[in-house]
Each structure stands twice: as C-alpha cells, then as structure tokens.
Amino acid sequence: MATGQPVSVAIERDSGIQYVVTLGERPSTRIVQPRLDTLTLGREVDVKTSLYAALEAEEIPRRFAAELDMLLGGLMDTRRDIAGGERLQLLWEEDRREDGTRVGPPRLTYMRLVDQGERLEVLWPADQRTTVMLFKNGSLLDSLQIPVLGARLTSPFGNRRHPVSGEVRRHDGIDLAAPRGTPVMATARGRISFIGRRGGYGRVVEIEHETGTISRYTHLSRFVARLAVGDSIKAGEKLGEVGASGLATGPNLHYEVRVDDRPVDPLEEGQLILLSESPTRQEYRSALFEARTRLQKNIGTSAAPDLAALDNR
Ligand SMILES: [Zn+2]
Structure with a gap:
C-alpha cells in the first residue's frame, strides 16, 4: 500500500x-x-373490504397477507369469507440494529380474527416455528406443518382442469411459490430416504417418518451440504432451498405427503399424519395465554374477556 x-x-x-x-x-x-434488539409490534385493523387492503392501509408488512392467506386457506375462502366487518389483530417481531434499521424479514407470532363472535387465532411458537397452531373459539383446531415460510399457495392438491386445454390432471401435492433461496424445512421428524435428482421433480429430498409416511420436497435449487440418505432429521430442520429444478415454471416448492405411496392432501390428512409430536394441552393453553397477554400489552386493547373462554380440552 x-x-x-x-x-x-x-x-x-x-x-x-x-x-x-x-x-x-x-x-x-x-x-x-x-x-440486535428484537421488537414486538402489534396492530389492530378493521377489515373493510379485503385482508390485503386492510393490511396495506395500515402499513403492515405485506408478506403477512400471503402468509395468512396460505394458513387460513385450508379453513376458508379468504377472499369470500374475509370481505369486511372483521377485526384483525396481529403481533409480530422484528430484529433492529441500534440505529433502528430492520434486519431480516419480520416474523408473525400471533393473529386473531374476530367475525361476529367467531374467533380464529393463529399462534407461531417461538421455539419451533414450523408448528403453527390454529384455534377456533379458544379450541385447538389443528397444527399446521409448513415447509416454507411466507410462501404463496399457487396450486392446491387434487384434480385440476387445465384452463386452456380443458384436460384434467392429477396434482399429487401442493405448490408453494417463494423466492429462490428461501429455506425449505422438514415438516416432521424422520429419516432421509432419498436425496438427489429425479426427472421432473428436479432436486428432491424425501423423508420417511415413523409411521412410514413419506414427505417429499421438490424443485430445490440446492441441498444443505452433507445431507445424506439415512440422516435423522428434526421437524423444522432445513433441507435445502426453493428453486425451479426439474419441470417447474418458476421458483416453487412442490410438496407431497404419501401414505403407502398414495398421495394425500398435505393441508388436510397429511397434516394430521405428520403431527407425531403434539404439545400437551397445558402447553397449548399457556402459549395462547401468553400470546394474548402480549397482544394486550402491544395494542392496548382488552383481550382479557376471551381468557375465560379457553376450552378445557
Ligand atoms: Zn406441483
């Protein structure tokens, strides 16, 4: 020099x-x-026309609309059923530098949607972020196992008719669109039964679970280094990244769940099968209680009356 x-x-x-x-x-x-400081933020919105419009008006991170759409998509037609008159409450976390700038994407931790007395709550546990819990009127409905966070469900499971040719094709999984490089995670614990390239699937990882059920993650752009057949995998463990390898029109995860080689809907039957390690009732109750307390603190509205309505399951 x-x-x-x-x-x-x-x-x-x-x-x-x-x-x-x-x-x-x-x-x-x-x-x-x-x-970094982790900030908890809360916001309350009255839905006037649609979920998207409500989030946009309140300057709530846009990615949440897609995430909520996917989560609630298994339960309702979000476009038809959330069309005005509902109250939406959200809690999320952001990592900030000392100067206040945000690092990485914001993470949803709790959502509550109230519509004429009906109450839907979604809870994202901090320790195991792929097990999302869904409550209706205080009762646990289901836990969702999501292999990609913040993705958009672009194609559901089952038969679909091609919009142009009219030809009916079977879709053995669901398509979750997300940017190339988004982490793909195992939806339940198990062992890797296949990893490599396979025809139209492109780069694929297959996990065999305790019950013999198989989950399949395809079109990956890359695998996690040194992952091999026989490796044990925990729920939520990263397997690779979203890509468009094989026959894919754009970056997306085609995700399948198979029982005796028969494909099942990953958002319905597949969910239940893969729920091998459910938290106990007490853990659900305390997690929900804790989330409602945080909500109350962060948006200053009273979430207390609902606490009495906690079910006794
Ligand atoms: Zn597909």
Missing part, C-alpha cells in the same frame, strides 16, 4: 452479520456479529 495504512472494507449481509476485510501486509477477515 502506498500510504502504509491498512484498508478495511465492511460487507454486510441481510442477517446483519458484517465481514470486515482488512487489506495490508497481512490481509485478514473479521466477522462481526450484529447487536
């Missing part, structure tokens, strides 16, 4: 981690972990 002074260059990733590269007589790289 002409000046004799070492030159430092800091490269920052979306995660907030900085790589400080110093050039000089002895070049070096230093990794600086970000100092």
